[in-house]
Amino acid sequence: MSRKVTEIVEELLKDILEQQQLELVDIEFVKEGKNWFLRVFIDKEAGVDIEECGIVSEKLSEKLDEVDPIEQNYFLEVSSPGAERPLKKEKDFLGAIGKHVNVKTYEPIEGSKEFEGTLLSYNEKELTLSIKIKTRTKEISIPTEKVAKARLAVTFS
Template identity: 45%
Template sequence: MVKSGLASPLFLCKYPQENITIQRVVAKQADTLQQTARIRLAAGKGRSMRRKEEIEAYAENLFLPITQKHGFELVDVEYVKEAGSWYLRVYIDKEGGIAVDDCEVVSREADPILDTDDCIEESYILEVSSPGLGRPLKKDKDFARSIGEEVEVRLFRAVEGCKEYTGLLNAYDKTTVTLMLEDEKTLVLERSNIALIRLALDF
């Protein structure tokens, strides 16, 4: 149980690089749930990769029916540690783009289920967000929706003397990604050699 002196809900909304993010904290006062952005305080230091994957799978199963109910796409779920804090990030999208209210609806519907299940032991912050600019492509569905788009790629090992490429995402499969470069040259890269691939930032 979290003891808190919060007198009223705290709503946090961020707009990093044009994406929309909501954070919710759930504080418990005298056995009464107070909805704010979510942060859980509990014992625990770090998690194994297996545990991380279990939490992401749990969250995906939780958020998928909620997003589908409202006509949203569940783009991705990730559980990561940054600057000493754990973040459960849920990325949603829809045709025409996601608004703050959309993130709020999804977060509010998930809150009571997360409280009841109480599957995550350590402290964490829940963020419901639009995909935004610069989000890495990680899953096959990320690549599928980005075919024909300009992407930036950073490699672990240089290919043809270069570790960074920008080009159109032409094709992908389980092991490779194919780019069309500016000179219309086709470049096939091993996915295992890709450190980062994301939609190109156009300023």
């Protein structure tokens, strides 16, 4: 099949997640050591529990067996995105405004490729963070096309 595994899995998940009133956060198909892993991260407003992960895993496994889009052996993992949830879609970023985030960029901005601070604003062109540098606070704007990865970040006070 020419389509990427993640695209096929996303399509297979649509009805399953809709029936369970769950949201797809992310899909990864990665090789770690000699094993392949298909990881599906799901969520809902109140958070997901292990039972919901099990239901999605079982239903997705049945559909994957029918369609058989993956040649190699792999492990299927369905879980919550956790406290450090990735930010990928516009609604993820908008929902994270005012929260502590970690952003990695493709290329250095003001000499750095990693930033951690409070997300102040987001639009399709850029996001603005308030970051602490020793004793002072600084605002930095990052063009969205330069964002490699972004996620919520846990802070310990």
